[in-house]
Amino acid sequence: GEEVAQTPKHLVRGEGQKAKLYCAPIKGHSYVFWYQQVLKNEFKFLISFQNENVFDETGMPKERFSAKCLPNSPCSLEIQATKLEDSAVYFCASSPTGGEHAFFGPGTRLTVL
């Protein structure tokens, strides 16, 4: 597709529950990025992939967060045992080159109660 697709649009979880977010990058784009946007403005980088390989995971809280990009499947970001502070909008972006022209999806709003 010509747009980055993210599902679901909204996700509500009780504290301690699992959350799983999905991203379909633009066809032909080799790089996928996940960002967390908190308080409406601050973007925090989580992880990047080159095809199905993790490229940079320096932003991932590894105890509870995991992500995958498997061939012929949407990429996913999973949060085990969600905490209140995980409430944010999670954006996926894809890029053909990885260094420039990152196109963002519409985001998934995660609310942890």
Place this chain on the structure above:
Amino acid sequence: QQQVKQSPQSLIVQKGGISIINCAYENTAFDYFPWYQQFPGKGPALLIAIRPDVSEKKEGRFTISFNKSAKQFSLHIMDSQPGDSATYFCAASTGQAGTALIFGKGTTLSVSS
């Protein structure tokens, strides 16, 4: 440590006026400087980007000015319109494949008619 500092936090401009948003960075390894526009409930959309080998880039009503020695860059929106009302984010990266964008904290622009 905030690597990209953006100002002002909010901006009100009259229709037809010039909107100016400024960013400063610290990491001299940054080689790619995009601006993103974000409307409420949407993902950020790439507006315009520049590399340090040029001091200015113009696309329609949007211009980036870049000052490498001062490590500053700015977005100018000429003839601002109510439809330009959005949050604008500057960002920076090394431009290398797979590397994350480091975002500023955003500027909320309101263009009054």
